[in-house]
Amino acid sequence: MLSRLPAGALRNVGSVAAPRSASFTSNARFAARARFASTSSGSSASSAFESFINSRATLASVTLFTAGSIAWYTSLYGTLPFVGEVHANSAADDGLHPPHYPWSHSGLLDSFDHASIRRGYQVYREVCAACHSLDRIAWRNLVGVSHTADEVKAMAEEIEYDDGPDDQGEMFKRPGKLSDYMPPPYANEEAARAGNGGALPPDLSLIVKARHGAADYIFSLLTGYRDPPAGFEIREGMNYNPYFPGNAISMARVLFDGLVEYDDGTPATTSQMAKDVVTFLNWAAEPEHDERKQFGLKAVILFSALTAMSLYVKRFKWSVIKSRKIMLSQDVFGKLATTSQVNLHPAPVVRRLTHHLCREWVAKCLGQMTDTNREEAQAELRQVIADAFVNKTLWTTDWGAPIALSLMPKPPPTLNSLNSLSSLKRKLAARFQREHDLERQKGLHGQTGHAHSPYSHVFGNRSATPSFDGDAPEMNVNVPNWDKHTIVGTSKEIFKDYLRLTSASEPKPEQIRPYPILQETLAQLKKRWREKANYNWICSQFKSLRQDLTVQRVKNEFTVTVYEIHARMALEVGDMVEYNQCQAMLRNLYELGIPGKVEEFTAYRILMLLHGRNRSDLNLYVGQLTDKQKVDPAVRHALDVQRALAMGNYHRLFDLYLNAPNMGAYIMDHFIDRERTRALIVMTKAYRTLPLSFIQNELAFDGLAQACDFLTEHKAGLFTNPNAPDAEKILDCKPAGAPLVQVLEEKYRKVQIKGAV
Structure with a gap:
């Protein structure tokens, strides 16, 4: 390699006094009067490290x-922070942001205040434990942190736990042990809701990590209760707290001065109790x-020490090479000067580079080489260095000035090369003109027969058919792969039934309607649709119209209009097969830059992806939307529907369903029953009874009868007063919840989208 410069013609200062002789081989090697101090330990260590990094064991580990x-993060926190779900520790849109407090454990090397943890546990036990559980903390966790083992054992034995079965197969009660987890205040979820006005008190094991603001938010919430400002209305049973989202919270103030008597004599002020319980929860x-x-x-x-050791070893190993002094053996110049061979072997010549500027020039040239000029540039470098040795100009040459000719930038293209494309187009146009003249002469002589049909590849192999934009039958010389087999229809029929084309039934011009006739056909079909014509006949006509456009390769604004109108008609009658075919074709046409109702059908596509629950494609498609598309009312409505579904905000979802722009409601009809079932499952868990009129308004039913039929169909029509009129019926939520979950699993587990492309 040119970048490695160990030379036999160079020697260390310490070896000048006693040079060693070596044999001289003509055209290959020179006398070596000096040598570099080198070691192989660096290369061996590098090789061992590279082998370790590339080993399968390392990759598997x-x-x-x-x-x-x-897996550990998921088991601890329930989900991952980058999967796109909405978490409770997200910042609230409203509510006062809590200030930052100087917690004693917030420093980089600070630990918890264990005395504060002990006091905080006392506050939790005497105040918070009446409603909130701590099911992830066992009694043994307190040992050595806030209490001694005997203290914790005594507290655990005060509580009886269910255990068993015993030898007789009976369950029994036993005192608590250190391995038991702290008991919940309620036996089950229903009891917890019943004791708190329908609200479920959250478990406090991870409450600090689960809330945005962490300890600052919990402390501000506990100490932030105050009278509402003038003009702020608050519902009965709610309490004003500016730090809670919405400024109204159902939990009343629980901390007051002197509520707890600390064992260590610390004054039990409200802020002190809040600080201690937050430290304990943290x-x-x-x-x-x-x-x-x-x-x-x-x-x-440890890693700092290892880094320092690595730097020391590196400097120690390389110190010999970096600090050495190199001098030239004068005998080499004598032999180089007397040699008659000009064509020297390149490797020995490169090894005898002694001038540091020459080495820098070689390194610079090596860095500029590419795969295309590497061989030529290396040969030129060898020749330049060999000439410098022979001419004794190695020390006098200004190595910062010369540039290898093989590394010089290539000259710009000539005028002939710039005109190659235009000449190609002229030749192509001339060829097209000759073919056009030949076809005209054949027509004059009556030569219309063909031994082989030119249209067999149009439907058999689509990739072989060049695309054609426009409706003109003339040749386009700007398309290099143009062929002469473009069909131009001659039929004058306005209406024509759809007939599927195959390789055996090739299109014939006399059966294809030209572009002006197709425009008139569309106008007549729109008129017939307004007159309530039969959809099956209208659909057949539109498919025939689309087929004629495809055969003639017409792709323009008229093509987009045809597919858009047919898609809307299919949506109106629920024909999802034709709609999906039109939607797929429209996407291809829009990507070609043909104008149309892009935003409207973008919104339809988002709603269809929501219907199919195809989250990966949906995220990819939404991520490709531009800012201009996102502000369009239809697209913004579809994105709001996506957000409502992701957050489980069914109230917002059904409001969007009632106010869907364009024909978005027709698509939402296909998945609205599924979301109604999900909403009912949530409602039956939150309420004991629900009026049927409330369900009708909340879930956007057309009337009470439709709401009642929906509940009956989903096996949830369980009313407390089944014989009462629909306006007075009350749904019994507790027995209705289980059938709804079963129906959701059986009926809506899989989504079947007919005609999906």
């Missing part, structure tokens, strides 16, 4: 570590907090 980290969310920081500090110290 890294993969297992990554998968394990993701520890409960991450009991390994202190150990994590200890291990992190140890890792930083």
Whole structure:
């Protein structure tokens, strides 16, 4: 390699006094009067490290570590932060943002205040535990953190846990143990809701990590209760708190001065109790907090030491090479001067590069080489360096000035090369003109027969057929792959039934309607549709119209209009097969830059992807939308529907359903029953009873009868007063929930989209 410069003609200063002799081989090698101090330890270490990195064991270990980290994070927090779901720790759109407080454990190397954790547990036990659970914390977690083992054991034994069965097969009660988890305040979810006015108190194990603002938010929420400002109306049973989203919270203020009597004598003010319980909850969310920081500090110290050692070893290994002094053996110049061979072997010549500027010039040239000029440039470098040795100009040449000719930039293209494309077009036009003249002469002599049909590849192999934009039958010389087999119809029929074309039934010009007739056909079909004509006949006519456009390769605004009108008609009657075919073709036409109702059908496509629950394609498609498309009312409505479905906001979803622009409601009709079922499942869990009139208004039913029929069809028509009029019926939510879940699993688990392309 040219970049490696160990030379037999160079020697270390320490070896000048006693040079070694070596044999001289003509045309190949020169006398070596010096040598570099080199070592192979660096290359061997690099090779071993590269082998370790590329080994299968290393790759498998890294993969297992990554998968394990993701699994651990998912098991701890329930989901991943980048999957596009809405989390509770997202910042609220409204509500006062909490200030930042200087927590004692927030520093890089700070640990929890264990005395505060003990006091916080006392506040939780005497105040918070009446409603909130702590099901991820066991009694043993408190040992060594806030209490001794005997204290925790005594507290655990105060609570009886169900256990068994015993030898007789009976369940029994036993005192708690250190391995037991802290008991919940309620036996089940229903009891928790019943004791809190229908609301489910959240578990506090991870509450600090699950809320945006973490400890600052919890502290501000506990101490932020105050009287509402003038003009702010608050519902009965709600409490004003500016830090809670919406400024109204159902949980009343629970911390008051002197509510708890601390064991260590600390004054139990409201802020002190809030600080202590937040510190305790912060520890409960991450009991390994202190150990994590200890291990992190140890890792930083260890890796810093290893880095320092690596730098020292690197400098030690390379110090000999970087600090050496190189001098030229004068005998080499004598032999080079007396040699008569001009065609020297390149490798020995390169090894005798002694001038540092020459080496820099070689390195610069090597960096400028490409795969196309590498061989030529290397040969030129060898020749230049060999000439400098022979002419004794190695030390006098200005190596910063010369540039290898093989590395010089290529001259710009000549006028002839620039005109090659235009000449090609002229030749192509001349060929087309000759073919046109020959066809005209054949027509004059009556030569109309063909031994082989030129249209057999139009339907048998689509990739072989060049696309044609426009409706003119004339040849287009700007298309290099133009052929002469473009069909121009001659039929004058306005209406023609659709007949599928195959390779055996090739299109004939006398059966194809030309462009002006197709325009008149579209006008007549629109008039017939307004007169309530039969859809099957209209659909057949439109398919025939689309077929004539395809055969003649017509792709313009008229083509887009035909497909858009047919798609709307198919939506109106629920013909999803034809709609999906039109939608697929419209997407191709829009990508060609042909104008049309792009935003309207973009919104339809988003709604169809929502119907099919194709999340990957939906995210990809939405990500490709431009800012101009997103502000269009139809597209914005479709994106709002997507957001409502992702957030489970069924109230917003059915409001969007009632106010869908264009024909979006026709597409939403295909999945609205599925979302009604999902909404009913949520409602039956949140309420004990629901009036049928409320269900009708909330889920956007056309009337009470439709709502009642929907519930009956989904096995949820369980009313407390089944014999009452529909306007007075009350749904019994508890028994209706299970059938709805079963119907959702059986009926809506799979989505069948007819005609999907």
